Amino acid sequence: MKKADLILTDISYILTMDENLTEYKNADIVIKDGKIIDIGENKKNEYFGKTITGKNKIAIPGLINTHTHAAMTLLRGYGSDNPLKVWLEEYIWPAEGKLVSYEFVKDGTDTAIYEMLRNGITTFVDMYFYEDAVAQSVKESGIRAVLCTGILDFPTPGAKTPDEGLQKTEEFIKQFEKDENVFPAVGPHAPYTCSPQTLKKAFELAEKYDTLYHIHVSETQFEVNDIKERYGNTPVKHLKQLGVLNERVLAAHMVHPTEEEIDIIAENKVKIAHCPESNLKLASGVAPIPKMIEKGIVVGIGTDGTASNDDLDIIGEISTAAKLHKGYNLDPTVLNARQALKMATIEGAKAIRKEDKLGSLETGKNADIVLIDINDPHLQPLFDPYTQIVYSSNGKDVDTVIISGELKVLNKKVLVFDKEHLIEKANYWKNKVLEK
Template identity: 40%
Template sequence: MMPNHSDQIILVNGLILADPDSCLVVPHGKTVIKGNMLSEVNSQLEAPPFSSEVIDCSNCLIMPGLVNAHTHAAMSLLRGLADDLPLDKWLNDCIFPSEAKHVGPEFVFLGTSLSAVEMALGGITTFADGYFFMEKAADAAAEVGLRAVIAQGILDVPSPDCPDPAKWNKRIEEFFARFPESPLTRPALFCHSPYLCGPETFRIAKKLAADHGTLLFAHISETRCEVEEIASRFGKTPLEHVHDLGILDRNFVNVHCVHLSDHEKDILADSGAGVVHCPESNMKLASGACPTRDLLKRGTSVAIGTDGPASNNNLDIFEEMRSAALMAKLVTSDPEALDARSVLRMATIQGAQVLGLDHSIGSLKAGKLADLIVIDLDRPHLTPVFDPVSHLVYCARGSDVRDVIVNGRIVVRDGSIITIDYSELASQVRSFAAKIAADLGIRTELK
């Protein structure tokens, strides 16, 4: 395996898109990484120091790493198991029963490792994950070399790592106590939804998150069915419900937010809470479309997420950017509804803002952490280049990513993962998948 770390790395000869807020593209500048930090961006060094590793980025674009602000990474082991169903049937008839039988520490480590490799190859340098046995997810993310916010799942029904839901508090304290130390990962909490977590569960989870200085995530207003169920229980919408519980603030992350009234959009803006838009999962499950234009106009930070690889079914943020832009134009009948620059910000600096990481990632500035990607522009679908930002949103694919650097460490070089042995991982994944297939009486095509 090739070395993937140098005390100083200099990227030369490429276009540089350093600041997603301005989307200014600078030609032929140099980007200098010392240790895990960016020391110079857009500089004009005459000659690199002898000890530096120099990466030639001719015909390439250097940009901040992408942020996947919501996924369930371990569910890559359930990818393709159930498709073309509404969310309630997909969960209750297919996913929850399979999880009850198969989800454990090994499942989570293998599935998260597989997803982390997929995300790294597609230019994602940071992801937010919510599932079970999340200490193992943290191990997997750190081993592959990605930055991650690792959120332990909470339910008021039996779950794989908490069969007795009355003991979920104990499970959360165990999670925090066992969380592995790494500069790449930080813990968080994830209440699945208002229909699977009661008011007291939300209140206690928010207090625990605050006590530990972490974020609390939840699926909010994903489907009309959810909105109707919460209205029948509490006489209000899911967003109004969490607002009235007193937990909606900038450390609460609302995932989906598909069905919102204008009043709810105002509530979100006033609260400072972030939103994660998952366009392809919402389309695949026919859940609806997040009103991104209205939220952004009100000043709400909106990030982009893939959702899980079992409901998407891939983890390509470039696809999500394109889908987010096209979806907004379609549902508003306005081609100007969500432009390429706004979408790029959602996948970079606004994703970092929603995760509370914008002080250290999301743009390329001296003093920030060295999380960046190199896009190969020498592809037929990216030629010619009149507007690099347009290409990133409307033309590019995850497979166009050539190099990925996270925390100053090269994770992907020339389109290949170099931090772990992918062949060995794939073999372990296929062996585990064979157990799932045997239990369900189906077959897998590859052994």
């Protein structure tokens, strides 16, 4: 008998999401030093240590949310159902201008992390302001996150100029370069809010420290028209011409690329963060995701901020994606349940260039594991576990969440942050938003 830190036993289904989509039934996962050290049938007989039963559960890798603005949970539901311009100019921007501070970001991110853990998300990508506050929340909770300060050409709550934003980004990168939970990145906001010079400087910084370059691209028709008017090019071609497109680029949205641009994305190995619910709620359009996947482009899934979603449920998000693209393409074979779950796991890991450690349940990888409770009539009968997750369940069916071998959710209870305190804080900030 060998010693283990934690053994998940008798798991009804294990969906490893590895290259061959290997599955196990009534099998075990063995964890030591934060890593998966063994997986398969009858493994529990070879080890001793703390055990948790996986009976009536499906094990999947920790879910990856490839695009969000966590602190915006404090603006959830504010000014909904307005035209994009009205929503931004009369609700979101004034509230942010008035309130965004270290405290706002810390409280908002705590709330977001609580919700993400509850829904089985173990890694997220965040672009906002005061990323030091976000990092603090990440460290306190033990979740993982790619964090970047939004860099824009006009003054932001965190920086008066883009150069100050870049300088803060560099300091942040140096601080967290070797961290196992905080993965610092460079975050130029978008081609329409950053000058060519800012986009290039940001890219140089990402190259220098080998980080992700996270940016919103081709989100709306407005953006496409604006970039055409200013630079005589569509957004992806504009970025290509500036020399800021390669494998480190994680582009959020990509709703309106041309055929030629899809080829450019594929050739340059740019990764996509698909945010279907935000694109639907803000009426931005439908991204040509099946075509991009067909061309071999890595596509992860993202919630975007809750102000335009309005939740942080990745299972709900892949369910929306799978149905949206079937309906839009009049083809029920498009984006099947396996592909949808891949977007939330291994493809998400590839999108953030962490597939060597995250995204699948394999020996040697980080023990970031989610158990979904299937002992509930709404998930029975169960013909196919992938189908059940994508079409019948949602984040609230997540029973257990483990990150680096540590329990973060057990029996559907989040073990980090105090729920009552978070609700109090949310209401404190609601009153601040409403104060004239």
